[in-house]
Amino acid sequence: MPTLDAEKRAKERAKEKRQRQRQKERDPEAYAKKMRERRKRYKERYPEKVKEWDSKPLTQEQIDRRNEKRREHRKNNPELYRAREKARSVSNPERNATKHRNRRARKESVGGRLSTTLKQSLMEKQKEKCAVCKKSVKKACHLDHIVPLALGGGNVDSNIQLLCPSCNSSKSAKHPVDFMQSRGFLL
Numbered sequence: 001m002p003t004l005d006a007e008k009r010a011k012e013r014a015k016e017k018r019q020r021q022r023q024k025e026r027d028p029e030a031y032a033k034k035m036r037e038r039r040k041r042y043k044e045r046y047p048e049k050v051k052e053w054d055s056k057p058l059t060q061e062q063i064d065r066r067n068e069k070r071r072e073h074r075k076n077n078p079e080l081y082r083a084r085e086k087a088r089s090v091s092n093p094e095r096n097a098t099k100h101r102n103r104r105a106r107k108e109s110v111g112g113r114l115s116t117t118l119k120q121s122l123m124e125k126q127k128e129k130c131a132v133c134k135k136s137v138k139k140a141c142h143l144d145h146i147v148p149l150a151l152g153g154g155n156v157d158s159n160i161q162l163l164c165p166s167c168n169s170s171k172s173a174k175h176p177v178d179f180m181q182s183r184g185f186l187l
Contacts, residue, residue, distance in 0.1 A: 094116065094119055095116055097143070098114050098115075098116050098118070101114055101143070101155065102114060102155065104149070104155075105149060105155030108149050108150075110149050110152075110153070110154060110155050111154070111155065112154045112155035112156040112159075113155065113156075114143075114155060114156070114157060114160065115157055118143070118157050118160060119141075119143060119162070122143070122160065122161065122162045123137075123141075123162065126161070126162050129162075130162065130163050130164040130167055131144075131161040131162060131163055131167075132163055132164075132167040132171075132179075132180075132183065132185075133164060133166075133167055135164050137162050137163070137164050140164065140165050141162045141163065141164060141165070142162070142163050142164070142165055142168035143160050143161075143162065144160065144161050144162070144163045144167075144168050144171060145159055145160060146159050146160065146161050146176050147159055147175070147176060148172075148173040148174070148175075149173075150173040151173065151175055
């Protein structure tokens with residue numbers, strides 16, 4: 001049989017839980033902020049407990065529960081996730097462009113993935129010059145598939161070159177040999 005102290009503590013905890021639930025319903029943003037601050041204080045106060053908890057691997061049940069919560073949150077807050085993705089794409093345009101190239105390659109069933117640091121490495125390899133006309137591509141450049149996806153080229157780093165916008169638009173989906181011949185580079 002529980003003691004009076006245990007009953008009293010249980011009632012107090014239930015009362016506090018009801019109060020937190022009302023506060024959460026009344027002002028969810030303020031409640032979320034308060035909970036973040038509370039967790040932060042706990043982490044500062046008990047770092048060894050936090051370290052111990054963080055070092056324990058999650059069970060499959062915990063992982064499934066966490067993933068389900070995330071899916072539910074995403075489903076209930078689509079505008080939040082759209083805003084986050086938009087901010088991410090604005091702050092990192094190169095990542096966004098690579099994502100779209102990879103998506104296009106998947107759509108065309110070409111396969112392969114481009115690395116996110118590809119543009120930077122090509123800038124170094126090509127000495128910041130267009131692969132065709134040798135103009136500087138510091139200000140504006142396009143990542144071009146040497147053998148176009150439409151002609152069966154792969155969406156891989158080794159099939160990419162930097163071109164200035166005018167060379168890339170004139171190359172379009174031409175075969176590299178045909179294009180260079182039209183430019184007078186090959187016989």
